[in-house]
Structure formats: C-alpha cells, structure tokens
Amino acid sequence: MSIKRTTLLLLTLIIAIFLTACSTNQENEQDTSSEGHGGHEGMDHSGSGEIPEGLQDAENPNFAVGSQAIIHADHMEGMDGAEATIVGAYDTTVYTITYTPTTGGEKVTNHEWIIHEEIKDAHDQPYQPGDEVTVDADHMEGMEGATAVIDSAVQTTVYMVDYTSTKGGDKVTNHQWVTESELSAK
Secondary structure (H helix, E strand, O other): OHHHHHHHHHHHHHHHHHHHHHHHHHHHHHHHOOOOOOOOOOEOOOOOOOOOOOOEEOOOOOOOOOOEEEEOOOOOOOOOOOEEEEEEEEEEEEEEEEEOOOOOOOOEEEEEEEEHHHEOOOOOOOOOOOOEEEEOOOOEOOOOOOEEEEEEEEEEEEEEEEEEOOOOOOEEEEEEEEEHHHEEEO
16 A cells, blocks of 8 residues: 555656646746847837827838838847838937836836827927936836936937737737838838
8 A cells, every 4th residue: 555655646746846847937938038128028019000199291201101121120129120011101309218117117228219299298399318308108118107318319200110020920010110210121
C-alpha cells in the first residue's frame, strides 16, 4: 500500500511541476508581447478615426488619402518599414511633449506626436518649446488631462494611417499621427 501511495504522491508532484512550468511560460509570453514599444507601452495603437475639432484637411498633401507609403518612424515596435495606407492628411502644428501621466508612473519625454488641436483651450498661434499646456488627447494611458511641456513644434502635414506591424502582423487602424517627413513613396 505504501508503494501505491508513494507513486501517487510522486505522480501528483510531477503534474503540479509541469502545470506550474506551463503557466509561467504563458505569463512570460504575454509579458513580452508589450515590450519594445520605445516608451509607448500604453499607446492606443488603433484609433477611432475621430478627428479633433478644428482640424482641417491638407490642401496639397504629398501623400493623398487612399495612397500607399512606407513609414520611417519607430513610435511603436513594428512601425518602422511598415507599408501604410493614408486615411487622412491634415495641415497643423505638430508637437513633441514631455509629461507625467495622470495615472502616475514615470515621466514621458519627447513623446511624438500631439497636434495643436489636441491641446485643451489652444491659442490661435502655435506654442513654442518650453510652453506648458494641458493635453486633450488619449493616445496613451494617462495622457488626457496631463500637463505637458512643449519640446518641439513644427508646422507640417500630419497623417492618419492604417498599417500592418512588421513584428507579428497585427493590423493597426486610424493611427494618429505620422508626419510627412516620416513617410516615403512606396
């Protein structure tokens, strides 16, 4: 009887170790899926396609709506080198900002990009580096309502794009924003 009991105990222990190993492996696989986004782990890759109030279509964009382009930006893993479809083209001032998320956590520096129309109660004139603003965009968790400092400001055409990630093939729709200098002809 003790041999059966010992065998049963040993078998139970082996199964428990096996299940624990499988569980740990699954957790590690899930954890690594969000790594490598260059500080954009909380970024909402796909958007609703809603355009901020007051944003105007570009009159003569280098990349027309519906055309294809290659992305040369690494805002997120799998973006650089991806083939994009232009969903929208808009003339505005684009900013890099530094802010601390309203949800807590580490300061985000030189975040690319928010546009003039995504600044709460924005002035008519573009902001300058060093100006403090309140963000009215939710590209990343904790961004909306955050106080930010303008790091850079550039008048340009920005694009909303659809693309398929070069890392894993995930489809991203209505991504906001890619600047004209971050695109090239296909």
